[in-house]
Amino acid sequence: MTPPRLQLAHITKRYPAVVANSDVSLTVQAGETHAVLGENGAGKSTLMKIIYGSVKPDEGSVVFNGQPVHIRNPQEARALGISMVFQHFSLFDTLTVAENVWLGLSRSLTLAEVTRRITTKAGEYGVEVDPLRPVHTLSVGEMQRVEIIRALLTDPKLLILDEPTSVLTPQAVDRLFGVLKKIASEGCSILYISHKLHEIRELCSACTVLRGGKVTGVCDPRQETNASLSRLMIGAEPPALQHREVKTGATVLAVNALSLPTENQFGVDLEDISLNVRAGEVVGIAGVSGNGQQELLYALSGEDTRAAAPMIQIKGQSAGKFGPGRRRALGVHFVPEERLGRGAVPTLGLAHNLLLTRRDAIGTAWWNRGWINVRSLEAQASDIIRRFNVKAGGPNAEARSLSGGNLQKFIVGREIDANPKLLIISQPTWGVDVGASAQIRGEILALRDAGCAVLVVSEELDELFEISDRLYVIAKGRLSPSVDRARATVAQIGEWMSGLWNAPAGAEVQHAQA
Numbered sequence: 001m002t003p004p005r006l007q008l009a010h011i012t013k014r015y016p017a018v019v020a021n022s023d024v025s026l027t028v029q030a031g032e033t034h035a036v037l038g039e040n041g042a043g044k045s046t047l048m049k050i051i052y053g054s055v056k057p058d059e060g061s062v063v064f065n066g067q068p069v070h071i072r073n074p075q076e077a078r079a080l081g082i083s084m085v086f087q088h089f090s091l092f093d094t095l096t097v098a099e100n101v102w103l104g105l106s107r108s109l110t111l112a113e114v115t116r117r118i119t120t121k122a123g124e125y126g127v128e129v130d131p132l133r134p135v136h137t138l139s140v141g142e143m144q145r146v147e148i149i150r151a152l153l154t155d156p157k158l159l160i161l162d163e164p165t166s167v168l169t170p171q172a173v174d175r176l177f178g179v180l181k182k183i184a185s186e187g188c189s190i191l192y193i194s195h196k197l198h199e200i201r202e203l204c205s206a207c208t209v210l211r212g213g214k215v216t217g218v219c220d221p222r223q224e225t226n227a228s229l230s231r232l233m234i235g236a237e238p239p240a241l242q243h244r245e246v247k248t249g250a251t252v253l254a255v256n257a258l259s260l261p262t263e264n265q266f267g268v269d270l271e272d273i274s275l276n277v278r279a280g281e282v283v284g285i286a287g288v289s290g291n292g293q294q295e296l297l298y299a300l301s302g303e304d305t306r307a308a309a310p311m312i313q314i315k316g317q318s319a320g321k322f323g324p325g326r327r328r329a330l331g332v333h334f335v336p337e338e339r340l341g342r343g344a345v346p347t348l349g350l351a352h353n354l355l356l357t358r359r360d361a362i363g364t365a366w367w368n369r370g371w372i373n374v375r376s377l378e379a380q381a382s383d384i385i386r387r388f389n390v391k392a393g394g395p396n397a398e399a400r401s402l403s404g405g406n407l408q409k410f411i412v413g414r415e416i417d418a419n420p421k422l423l424i425i426s427q428p429t430w431g432v433d434v435g436a437s438a439q440i441r442g443e444i445l446a447l448r449d450a451g452c453a454v455l456v457v458s459e460e461l462d463e464l465f466e467i468s469d470r471l472y473v474i475a476k477g478r479l480s481p482s483v484d485r486a487r488a489t490v491a492q493i494g495e496w497m498s499g500l501w502n503a504p505a506g507a508e509v510q511h512a513q514a
């Protein structure tokens, strides 16, 4: 009889502030796609990193293909045939896609050979990846595709995917699922972490649920409902969202015929973009990542100040030339798509991370003008931790010690807590568990009800339909007309995502048949 591909027994891993894994056992059969489910901070990534050799367990044993193993580092894991796609990208910004992939492969291959293999593999699986592009020019969705191709190129026996679809479009997810089903049918085992229950039900035949570092259940997810899985994960069902009637006020953000040539050769030119967001409404921008979202967000945040001043109006002021600080002074707050790096400084404590965007955290009274009041910073960070239910070892825990979803909750909480007049938020619930997603969406709606103008950029149509009052679609650097959420359909928005909003209905179908 074939031994299980992987058997973990009694794994325990303690960090100073928390026991991340406590007596965890888990078995994955050959060719099985096994989900690991649990709320943010439940210990899923830690367990995966133990299997991949990048974290050392305090107790417990690992058996791979029937053989006891001590995997001391990722090289040893890869030598055994274990490959991992991390939640936080592990790519070097200054290198090209091919150079990054090359780093993880056998030294006997030349760069040209690796480049060729990437193109072949990407073509075989229908995943778009350009091997020659420098990583710093890629959007997060594109980086995620590179991570996946890199893992597939090693022909793994066990593939670990830690939230691989968090920033992929529905079409890219479909393609990825096709690939995963194919490699599983060829005998590859897959450990699959996701907060999206429908994905788990579609892909996985077994599921281990963690809560507070302990196993709370092992089940066949296809036999479970969202409600029963939520109960295993968080002990309850996520609360339903309350939608109040829209009461819009004055226009807070107006973008007028914004055209901006891209600054890097792989970017997207913004062409004639006009949009507006009024007080008291949530406006969503849907679109496949890499279609100008990043460029638009840079122009809106003040990171790119090349736009002519009147092209970006914030509360009636021509703000195109304002830097981020002046825009924040007008009450504009941002949640960027990259949470480590742009959203937070990994090595700083959470309290000090407040200083990145919260001027109110710096003393303004005459006795401490310009001085940082560490106590009040800590108190503010503790408030956010409490309000947004962030699992962290206190206000001074380093940002990088938080689980992905908990860091996202902290960053979103930091900006919502600032009571903005205009909140611009990219991928608001990236990597956030079902309970916390419902909470973040609820907080966004509460901000809107309090009169804030909210612009949400997301690739998740479900999310946009859930929280937006109006929707735009961005494609190839151009923006569609806006449509009321109540009148929009997923099919129409999906069609617009390929830039077809000017075409007569059915044009795409005719084109496909021609």
Ligand SMILES: Nc1ncnc2c1ncn2[C@@H]1O[C@H](COP(=O)(O)OP(=O)(O)OP(=O)(O)O)[C@@H](O)[C@H]1O
Pocket (backbone or CB within 6 Å): 015, 016, 017, 018, 019, 020, 038, 039, 040, 041, 042, 043, 044, 045, 046, 047, 087, 391, 392, 393, 400, 401, 402, 403, 404, 405, 406, 431, 433
């Ligand atoms: N390097 C570290 N130092 C200190 N604490 C850590 C470290 N890595 C993880 N932790 C803690 O261990 C716990 C489990 O984290 P882990 O990242 O495994 O959770 P997760 O289930 O993957 O969460 P998410 O869904 O948010 O990614 C968390 O409380 C986290 O703060």
